[in-house]
Amino acid sequence: MTTQTRSASSRKAPATSKALQQKILHHLHTTQGTYPEKASALAWWEATAAAINEFVMAGLTDTQKTHSRYDTRAVNYLSMEFLMGRLLSNNLHNLHLFETTDKALAALGQNLTDILEQEPDMALGNGGLGRLAACFLDSLATLNYPAVGYGIHYEHGLFEQHFRNGRQIERPDDWREYGNPWEVCRPESVQQIKLYGYVETVYEDGRARKVWHPGRNIKAVPWDIPVVGYNGANVNILRLWESRATDFFDWDVFNAGGYVDAQIEQAEAEAISKVLYPNDETEAGKELRLIQQYFFSAASLADIVRRYQRAHGDDWTQFPKLVAIQLNDTHPAVAIPELMRILIDDKDMDWNHAWQLCHQVFSYTNHTLLPEALEKWDLHLFEKVLPRHLELIYEINHHFLTEEVEQKWPGDDGVKSRLSIIEEGARRMVRMGHLSVIGSHRVNGVAEVHSELVKSDLFPDFHALWPHKLTNVTNGITPRRWLKACNPRLAELIDRHASKDWPVRLDKLQKLTDLADDARFQNAFMKIKHENKEELADVIKALTGIEVDPGAIFDIQIKRLHEYKRQHLNLLHILALYRRLLENPDHDMVPRVFIFGAKAAPGYRLAKDIIFAINKVADRINNDERVGGKLKVVMLPNYRVSLAEKMIPAADVSEQISTAGKEASGTGNMKLALNGALTIGTLDGANIEIAEEAGEDNVFIFGLTVDEVKALNSRGYNPYDYYLNDAELKAVVDWLDTDYFTPGQPGALSSIKHSLLDGGDPFLVLADFRSYAEAQLKVDARYRDRKAWARSAIINTATMGKFNSDRSIQDYVDRIWKLKPYPRDNA
Ligand code: CR6
Numbered sequence: 001m002t003t004q005t006r007s008a009s010s011r012k013a014p015a016t017s018k019a020l021q022q023k024i025l026h027h028l029h030t031t032q033g034t035y036p037e038k039a040s041a042l043a044w045w046e047a048t049a050a051a052i053n054e055f056v057m058a059g060l061t062d063t064q065k066t067h068s069r070y071d072t073r074a075v076n077y078l079s080m081e082f083l084m085g086r087l088l089s090n091n092l093h094n095l096h097l098f099e100t101t102d103k104a105l106a107a108l109g110q111n112l113t114d115i116l117e118q119e120p121d122m123a124l125g126n127g128g129l130g131r132l133a134a135c136f137l138d139s140l141a142t143l144n145y146p147a148v149g150y151g152i153h154y155e156h157g158l159f160e161q162h163f164r165n166g167r168q169i170e171r172p173d174d175w176r177e178y179g180n181p182w183e184v185c186r187p188e189s190v191q192q193i194k195l196y197g198y199v200e201t202v203y204e205d206g207r208a209r210k211v212w213h214p215g216r217n218i219k220a221v222p223w224d225i226p227v228v229g230y231n232g233a234n235v236n237i238l239r240l241w242e243s244r245a246t247d248f249f250d251w252d253v254f255n256a257g258g259y260v261d262a263q264i265e266q267a268e269a270e271a272i273s274k275v276l277y278p279n280d281e282t283e284a285g286k287e288l289r290l291i292q293q294y295f296f297s298a299a300s301l302a303d304i305v306r307r308y309q310r311a312h313g314d315d316w317t318q319f320p321k322l323v324a325i326q327l328n329d330t331h332p333a334v335a336i337p338e339l340m341r342i343l344i345d346d347k348d349m350d351w352n353h354a355w356q357l358c359h360q361v362f363s364y365t366n367h368t369l370l371p372e373a374l375e376k377w378d379l380h381l382f383e384k385v386l387p388r389h390l391e392l393i394y395e396i397n398h399h400f401l402t403e404e405v406e407q408k409w410p411g412d413d414g415v416k417s418r419l420s421i422i423e424e425g426a427r428r429m430v431r432m433g434h435l436s437v438i439g440s441h442r443v444n445g446v447a448e449v450h451s452e453l454v455k456s457d458l459f460p461d462f463h464a465l466w467p468h469k470l471t472n473v474t475n476g477i478t479p480r481r482w483l484k485a486c487n488p489r490l491a492e493l494i495d496r497h498a499s500k501d502w503p504v505r506l507d508k509l510q511k512l513t514d515l516a517d518d519a520r521f522q523n524a525f526m527k528i529k530h531e532n533k534e535e536l537a538d539v540i541k542a543l544t545g546i547e548v549d550p551g552a553i554f555d556i557q558i559k560r561l562h563e564y565k566r567q568h569l570n571l572l573h574i575l576a577l578y579r580r581l582l583e584n585p586d587h588d589m590v591p592r593v594f595i596f597g598a599k600a601a602p603g604y605r606l607a608k609d610i611i612f613a614i615n616k617v618a619d620r621i622n623n624d625e626r627v628g629g630k631l632k633v634v635m636l637p638n639y640r641v642s643l644a645e646k647m648i649p650a651a652d653v654s655e656q657i658s659t660a661g662k663e664a665s666g667t668g669n670m671k672l673a674l675n676g677a678l679t680i681g682t683l684d685g686a687n688i689e690i691a692e693e694a695g696e697d698n699v700f701i702f703g704l705t706v707d708e709v710k711a712l713n714s715r716g717y718n719p720y721d722y723y724l725n726d727a728e729l730k731a732v733v734d735w736l737d738t739d740y741f742t743p744g745q746p747g748a749l750s751s752i753k754h755s756l757l758d759g760g761d762p763f764l765v766l767a768d769f770r771s772y773a774e775a776q777l778k779v780d781a782r783y784r785d786r787k788a789w790a791r792s793a794i795i796n797t798a799t800m801g802k803f804n805s806d807r808s809i810q811d812y813v814d815r816i817w818k819l820k821p822y823p824r825d826n827a
Contacts, residue, residue: 028047044105049119050181060235063824080329081126149227149236163635168611220298223241231503281372281562344392400438484503512798526789553593559597560598561607566763579728654679663687670686673797699796717761
């Protein structure tokens with residue numbers, strides 16, 4: 001057996017369009033119970049998905065057989081979020097069935113593009129962290145690494161966003177209201193999950209044993225979503241757990257007239273997987289959230305242990321050789337004490353042996369330095385929900401502090417209290433980050449600068465204690481979804497000018513740098529960008545009624561709405577441009593369309609106010625004749641993966657303007673640059689590495705650096721210093737206080753001004769404003785030189801090879817997971 005990724009030429013020939021046509025018709029008849037003249041677009045989508053599923057399932061069973069034949073080491077990727085988006089188009093591309101299906105449907109009088117639009121996004125995540133998990137699954141399958149994604153089968157994914165009078169309104173997302181053709185329920189792998197109750201110490205054979213008497217039992221039902229690798233590679237699974245009431249509910253209560261109580265119990269059990277918490281980067285601290293975390297971690301571990309024991313029984317020697325478990329942020333950190341509980345309480349293992357196994361299998365990825373996102377649980381809440389786990393955490397902590405910390409820093413109580421899993425204070429807290437670091441053999445950050453800050457600022461004592469534990473794996477994105485599938489014209493141009501295997505060897509795009517000055521190639525490249533902009537203009541018109549000119553610069557900021565991401569910095573600059581145009585209608589600027597997409601956490605007031613402000617400013621500017629079409633502002637509603645796929649190929653400018661030190665990595669920055677957008681950004685997260693790859697000439701860097709931010713903050717930052725010394729800045733900030741953008745409602749936008757001045761401007765918006773505005777002038781100047789712009793755009797596409805998520809996965813494999821690839825038999 002070879003351990004290489006299969007090349008394009010060695011894969012089996014895909015189906016003919018005739019054969020596919022038959023399959024689709026067959027499913028239209030037999031699974032949809034309808035016929036072509038009558039079928040709705042949704043039925044066509046279902047039938048097409050069912051036809052493609054035949055190939056998917058064949059790949060899945062072959063992969064599973066291969067894994068069990070070779071008893072493979074696998075990574076289990078535990079994540080509360082998987083932002084998968086739509087699957088049909090992706091599966092068609094990865095199976096090389098896109099054109100064939102297009103033809104097959106055309107012969108049936110259907111249009112594939114319209115049919116693809118029927119699929120609801122699988123939005124089981126908030127943003128970057130969840131989308132990263134989805135890209136990683138794509139790469140793991142493509143590289144033939146044995147892997148299982150484990151998460152939660154949320155009934156409602158991230159809320160649907162609507163605007164009412166410019167304000168964000170949330171509506172529940174119902175992605176599987178009418179079923180979902182990709183998922184397979186696996187009743188044979190159901191798990192029972194315990195919660196609440198108390199712990200009893202029983203003495204047996206002169207030994208004390210702990211017995212947890214749970215107060216509740218919940219059933220965890222697994223749903224498998226196949227993850228199709230590119231080029232007929234492996235098909236792995238994403239296993240999502242749904243919560244249900246257990247079967248052993250109390251029939252006596254039920255019969256005694258407790259019908260309603262029984263129903264309530266059922267509703268409570270089902271609440272666990274009911275809804276995704278819509279907070280990006282903030283910890284909710286709610287009991288239900290802790291239960292969600294435990295629920296899916298415990299179900300996943302039980303499944304991992306079951307799979308292991310099926311082959312190895314009670315021989316635990318192979319466990320760390322076959323099992324790697326990655327904690328995607330601290331959300332599944334409770335898996336660490338849960339594995340200890342299984343090994344010690346259920347499998348009768350001694351502490352040291354159990355801890356050794358634990359430590360060998362777990363590793364943890366940190367995705368943020370923001371204090372509000374570093375999870376801590378109130379100790380009493382934790383004890384109520386997971387009494388046995390709290391005991392185990394105390395014991396882990398005791399061993400750690402008395403053995404490791406005391407050894408290194410004898411008698412130092414300061415360092416002990418800093419490193420303790422338990423935070424002492426008015427309310428005692430369990431620090432999940434500490435637990436994750438202590439229980440893992442490797443901890444990584446997600447971009448170079450972020451990983452350095454994890455070492456120096458977040459976990460300096462841990463770094464001193466274990467200098468080799470902390471490492472970096474820079475994030476990546478799958479070029480299959482984020483170039484091949486979403487930007488077919490550019491993909492085709494690259495096929496012709498670089499090499500055809502770029503979707504698995506993204507570094508081969510480098511060849512395009514040779515063509516960066518070639519006038520014909522430049523024209524072809526820019527023509528594609530223009531066509532993509534025309535398509536996005538149609539989408540904008542359809543969604544908002546706003547007409548935009550594809551000849552203008554399309555300047556795009558897409559990401560969650562957060563103060564640290566500074567959409568309001570972008571907004572202040574838009575106001576400055578508007579003001580310049582009002583003061584001088586002949587003001588010379590390249591026409592620009594600022595396009596936003598962003599959801600705000602429903603409870604995040606200021607973020608919602610910023611959305612409102614963008615919408616109100618957009619209303620005013622877009623309807624002001626005086627700007628002469630030079631300026632347009634668009635906020636697209638309900639930003640999500642499938643909308644990103646339409647926006648990214650059409651971007652000229654990519655806004656990556658977070659306060660330095662705040663954005664751990666960013667991954668939208670990579671997608672936009674790969675599709676030929678020029679970044680305007682701070683030296684933050686992966687922007688730094690993007691600038692290194694593309695060259696500083698091909699990006700527009702501005703603003704304070706991480707060190708300058710630190711220095712300014714320690715000197716004492718006063719936003720008034722900037723506000724009072726920059727007339728234009730002062731004017732636009734003050735503008736927010738008038739009713740110019742909200743006629744009849746003065747003060748409707750004042751919260752933004754307030755946060756920037758009396759609120760202390762925690763993200764240094766005013767400090768970076770001037771440097772940002774100057775960088776924007778450079779963007780304008782570069783765009784006037786069409787050749788120079790085209791050159792930079794091409795170089796951006798050409799140099800993004802590093803950000804292939806295949807490279808990230810290979811880094812994880814080399815540094816952390818130590819997996820071997822196993823191409824499936826029969827492929
Ligand atoms: N919000 C980071 O903020 C990073 C992703 C994936 C984030 C972002 O910079 O690219 O993770 N962090 O690593 C968290 O979700 C905690 C994010 O998506």
